[in-house]
Amino acid sequence: MAIKRSYGQYCGLARALDVVGNRWSLLIVRELLRGPARYGQLQEGLPGISTNLLTDRLRELEEAGVIRRQLDTDSNGIAYALTPWGSELRGAVAALVNWSTPLMVSGPGGDSVRTHWLVVALESLLDGKRAEVPATVGVEVDGTTLTVRVDETGTHVALDVDGQHQTVLRAEPTVVLGLASGMLTVEQAIAAGGLRGDKQDLTTVFGAD
Incomplete structure (x- = not known):
């Protein structure tokens, strides 16, 4: 697995952040936790992300083994899905959602x-x-x-x-x-x-x- 940018620390948290710590990466994971999605669906679910940045993040996550491409049977196009390893991020995402409760009170x-x-x-x-x-x-x-x-x-x-x-x-x-x-x-x-x-x-x- 090639990581372009790294904290350079032999620590599980640091190495995990090497893979999913970039801006938008975990939000892409959030979208895919519901199931496979096409590029356009991801863009719709991630307001504020540029097309170039979404393309870059998808490529990085795919190269890292977090997501994979597959055939979308509805459109015969390409859809993105979490790999089994990527799906294990569900627990980390859930923990962050629960931790965020005080931050959500203001609406x-x-x-x-x-x-x-x-x-x-x-x-x-x-x-x-x-x-x-x-x-x-x-x-x-x-x-x-x-x-x-x-x-x-x-x-x-x-x-x-x-x-x-x-x-x-x-x-x-x-x-x-x-x-x-x-x-x-x-x-x-x-x-x-x-x-x-x-x-x-x-x-x-x-x-x-």
């Missing part, structure tokens, strides 16, 4: 927001949650709905396809993140947003264990 301000970023955030914040009786809720943010399901295997989050949920919480990203992090109660989240359906479903998914 987005003028920063860009994409609802699909909540997929990785909610998986991270709700990691370890289990439910013997499964529960599923929809979380609607800016007209886009996420499916959040908790069962005996853990928490599963995905962008909604059909929009058919008996229980749906409609709220701003700050409220959703506050609820998932435990900084807001279910009652506070409902008051700040709106709930259609069964409050118990929301409590099972987001409430304290």
